[in-house]
Amino acid sequence: MLVRDVMTVNVIAIGPEMPIRDVAALMEMRRVRHFPILEDDEQGEARLVGIVSDRDLRAVDSPHPSARPDVHVSDPVRSIMVTPVATAHPDDAAEDVAAWLREYRVGALPVLDGEQLVGIVSPPDLLAALALPAAIREPSSVLEVEVGNRPGCLAALLQTLAQHGLNVSQLTTTRAEPEIGCFIVRVNTIDAPRVAGNLTREGWTVLWPEPDAAPPASPQRGPEVEEVA
Amino acid sequence: MTRPRTLLVDDPVLERSPFGSSHPFRAERGALTRALLEACGALHQDEVADVERLDERLLGAVHEQAYLEALIRAGRGERVDDARMFGLGTSDCPVVPGMHRVAMRAADATVSAAELVASGAAQRAVHLTGGLHHAHRARASGFCLVNDLALAIEHLTRRRGLRVAYVDVDVHHGDGVQGIFWERADVLTVSVHQSGRTLFPGTGAEDEIGAGAGRGFAVNLPLAPFIDDAGYLAAFDALVPTALSAFGPDVIVLQAGADAHWRDPLAQLSLSGDGLDAVYGRVIDLAERCCEGRMVVTGGGGYDAWRSVPRAWARLWARLAERELPDELPETWRRAWGERLGVSLPTRLREGTLPDLDARATERAASHALAVAKRVAARLTPLWRRED
Structure with a gap:
């Protein structure tokens, strides 16, 4: 800048x-x-x-x-x-x-x-x-993820988010320890705990938010959407 | 003098989620709550009102035409090239056949509730599957396609000439409603929510106060994670009553999301069931004081859908309609709906388990929230002084 x-x-x-x-x-x-x-x-x-x-x-x-x-x-x-x-x-x-x-x-x-x-x-x-990098550009949730300080680690995280269909609107870093980078990512979903859960199950360390425990045992017997008159 | 009337607006279509049954937004929460109230004898047949058809022009006053066209085309299964620009086809708002019709019926229901109150047919009207506060003028977001609340407020203000105070206690910031009325002085928007620094959608900072004629008419109280009942209520009391009495609404529109509850899987506040009930009670008391009790009430978020939500909203209805609910919940309801949803439903109205609170975290959150509430009140009070 x-x-x-x-x-x-x-x-x-x-x-x-x-x-x-x-x-x-x-x-x-x-x-x-x-x-x-x-x-x-x-x-x-x-x-x-x-x-x-x-x-x-x-x-x-x-x-x-x-x-x-x-x-x-x-x-x-x-x-x-x-x-x-x-x-x-x-x-x-x-x-x-x-x-x-x-x-x-x-x-x-x-x-x-x-x-x-x-x-x-x-x-x-x-x-x-x-302060601009911290400004909110679009509706999004914050994820705080530990990423190794090696080539490709961050790319892998972004690739994973893309595979989950998520758009990244912001990316900032706080690098407290030299070996571990902590990235703060804003993604376009309200359901950040589910994303955190998916990342955790794929081996990532997510510091925020707390990941959901398991794929939700969501009942599949609810009413389906039909054409409404 | 006739008894004050509280009506529930409902329609079978509202039981469906626009996004289908595997999506986390559970439209059946309204029907589940209604069934609980009926099983408790707290809701009578003559207290349920039908949904009236919405005037299309109202939709155009709130949403941009290009967005409405994209939404309808997507819902009809037609190809929409710039769907993502409108927030459609995302993981939160996937494209599902017929979704636009379900969303518009929900909007019809909230506008119907508003008209019942505006016409005097009811003192309070409730639509439990409404409250889709994240829908923007030209963008779907956070499970919300059509902003039923904004449509209802537009109806109350522009068609009925009423001053509306919008109070949003959903754990997420009411960004869509705030944005739509950002420059309006006849609509006060108040949102109490978990801070955007830690939660979707990211906005709702204390310095968002409206602009132009609407400067001072957007009020935000962002809260740190893990705040408990006492901390929440103290901050609420330091800001919201002053704002509402200074504004002097004719009617209060309450978005009563139940996701500030400690069990909610999508957010991190630590309110108990009793705390949530106290928050609803605060807003109902304020309506009594400011506008003869006139209220339009919707549901909203709430993703601990089978345990916390029906209990919270049943207690909300009981307050609004002045009913008593038994602590032991009817076995008929538990069996029928437990089977239908494939889940185990709670046995008691009041929760047996309370959140395991970290005293230091809740204390810090409470102290911070009170400071924020006082700052916002101090900053906005001069702007609320009306010229007339």
Whole structure:
């Protein structure tokens, strides 16, 4: 998954000369926490020169130890912006960016394609994207199956499910021990215990749900379906 | 003043499963329960109402035409190329000749029950083989082809102008009904179920609250496996009564699936027979408080089909019709139906065996459920404040 797929593209950028007071008002109005700051270079091209966060703004005229007594709310935002700016590229992996945010201890990364600002990526964007594999796509039951960590083990499980006429809509893994993989599979049936029972009888170790005990001794003498007038 | 009347809607066709006799969905559960009630003297001939024929236009208001056509063609044995796209021809909803007719008769029966209540012919009406809450607008799912509940709710709201609170205590999330009324403010859907993280169909998370005009009018209470009677009821009480009294329904539609029972082979909650009975009782009390007792009641899931289900639904009927049931179940019923179904039927109304509960698991599930119920109530209460 790439940054370009998860980033916020409607990014609001400001100029470095905007007074801090106005920046704070704009941030409140637009309900965001970061503004990338753009300034034209000699060729007249907009360049990213800094970033300001709600925390930087709150440090102005504040009793907090991090306060900046030298700065006034009428000063330009240039006086408090953070520079240089940590950035991401649209083709960075979203998973990597999640780690960088922790590493740099920042709340957002502007996304630059070359010198051009194309978006901004923040934890809510990443959380939504990274939680996607757990989202429910279609009506399905969960099976948790132990699968050996060897070539073909997972293929065999999927083959078995296919033979039972089941469609797999999701597949995730939690690999606690190196020798055993535990796969979480979502299949399109309400009757997961029966599937678990069938898998168990075929030699699989099913951790969830508890398999049904035996092929149900279902009475076959119930009324048959007939044509109804 | 006339006595409040409770009617049972029934028809011989309803004894058949749309999917035939080797499928786990047991349509005979309704007939088995009815026979038990008759043997106990708790259901009289004049309390059984016939099924009225459904208005086709109602079907079109709930299901997409392309799906209905696929369902009918498949049921007639004609070739349907994209059957699986419509959820047909799967292991849950195999294609069986005539299935569409059985499914539509079940829908007729639930709509008939709704009309009995809307017209005032009955205060409460019951259809035990209804409750097919997994059927979506354009997709069969989880043993359900036609969403009889949605049809009944559509009839009550659009034709009769009533506000409907739908309460679904089946162990599975009522996804079909919730989806069909997702953007409607005149239908409150409430589903209490085992969490989708561990059970079919996967949806029913607490943050599913409806959208557009219907924002706040879908309520979900997902529960962890192994929750017991006390945990379930405490969470239910922390959310459902507030939701219903804030909404102010004219009628409650109850999907009374019996699969939250500890013996149910398809799910993992740990309610006892008494617990299930208490849950039904809660909803009946709420109907008394909110809407003069008016209720449309269906069955639903319940796959411990011969032991838990007939006892649960017989007790449900006894509550609705204000009857007493003997603890010792009639030998005539046990013999006749035991032989017919090839199973051994229970001797007593109240179960002798109780679930073997792991105290830590039930405690954790209860504590979690109460937290979820309070969160959902806190989040939705501001949305329930009506402008008018």
